[in-house]
Amino acid sequence: MALLSITFFVTIVFDECINTSDDGTFYFDEKLVGGHEHQGSISTTSSVVRGVFAFAAVTSGKINLPGDKILGLAKFFLGIGIPGDAKDLFNQIESLALLESNRQVVFQEQHIVVKISIPLILSLPASVYSLSNKDQLKVRVNTVLGSAAPPLTVKLVRAFSTVAKDSAVIQNKDLKYDQNSGHHVLDVLPDKVDVGIYVFVFEMVLHDADGEKVYATGGQIHVPIYVTGIVKVSNAEIAVLDNDLGSIETQKTLDLAGNDIVSLSANHLQKFRFSFQLTTPRGHAFMPHQAFLKLKHETKYEHIFVVGNAGKKFEIVLDFLGLVEKFYYLSGRYDIELTVGDAVMENSFLRPLGHLELDLPEAPTSKAPRLPPLAVDPYTRYGPKAEITHLFRTPEKRPPTQLSLIFLSLTLLPLIGFLVGLLRLGVNLRNFPSSAAPATYAILFHLGIAAVLVLYVLFWLKLDLFTTLKTTALLGVFLLFVGHRILSHLATASAKLKSA
């Protein structure tokens, strides 16, 4: 009873909580906050797998798990690569080991009771096949850890090109099993298969009819295959045509397989025509991903043109009359290069074709063409820049020191003259007060003035205005007080003298 309910619970878990991703893998996810994206799903999924297999080991009945879900779990563990975390690596390998073994298959009275299917993985050692090398299509079928599969046949149900999905180029072919290498091999690709990108659809058919219950094969498997080959380039022609009439001035054929180059000359009234043909190994027209013609001037200015096609023939016509401005009016020698490339083309090439001496008219001075800046060599772009030597402002010419000192002494002369004059006038200090209090005030008054003057000298030498103002204010208050006292004393003294 308990086992039945657990069975039911397991089915519910697998139906409701499993996540699917686009490539057919199934996994379980944590819904916790802050869980990492994939790491959480590895440990969660491996916990589920461990639980299911442990349960299957003790139960006797069948667990209703569809084979594609088991295969999805196997693909999930195979598809995460090598996890960076040791714990995740252990979870991955343990889950794969559980999926690999067939301990869950029990023989009961000659019937096979399968509890959980064993997934079988189909893989291709290479997905690129070269027509020129005449490769063979090889397919391997293994269990998840690489053990041998039971006897089966791999069938190629159909193969179709990605550009023509409806029509199949191959249908219903069986691959032969090669005992030595363990591969299923398709001998030869039929002639209809040309270069291009295809999707091959495989299916595994087990030889043992009962095997369908034991193994999970996954139905039809789509595999993208690249078929490459050598594309033939032929009939290359370069011509310089006169405008309007289209009469050919020079025409040369070129063997693009070889190394020869051409040398042409043209002026702005003419046209340049270049054409070639591309053919696949099966003889069809081929449309490459890239077909460019590049003209590079000797000053390293390049112009790239796309070569258009009509069927097999690729052709480009450059009318120089319209391109004069695009070429920035630069006359001179242009190197011509042709690039043809594609993923399925084994001989993609970039080939210099030769030179073209182009004569363009002079640029009109009124509309001087602004040449765009050329690509900078990346090694110099971020290198150190040229050093700038700063030119400091040249200091003004000062007079020689001696001259300045002479004039300093000359400036002091009038002071001496003043003092001499004072003496001659008979200056005296008779009015200096003799009694104590006014005398002190008189002395303080003179000291105060001297202090302010000394402060001014200090201000010139090193102080700043604010401290000077502060100190001047203080001294000024002191001086006002003292000065008032002495001057009022003198005033009253002289008034007394006048009245007396």
Add this chain to the structure above:
Amino acid sequence: MARSTSKDAQDLFRALWSAYSATPTNLKIIDLYVMYAVFTALIQVVYMALVGSFPFNSFLSGVLSCVGTAVLAVCLRIQVNKENKEFKDLAPERAFADFVLCNLVLHLVIMNFLG
């Protein structure tokens, strides 16, 4: 004619000088101070003419300090002169106090501008 002109000039000069000698001593002191200031300014101007006015602010502050103090001295002289009826009621000590205060302010500005 020339002789009389020069003799007139000499007489004029002597008359001026004798008139000037009559002025009170304190006024003469102030006059002397003004002459001192003016001479100092003149020497500075001559120096500037010789070497160019590169630190112009210094030149200006030097000359203006002389001129400013001369002007203040002249104001003092006017106020102290007893023959000047307008300032009869002003005590000379008061005028002197004004002179000192204005000089201090002038020199503060001058020192700031000296650079």
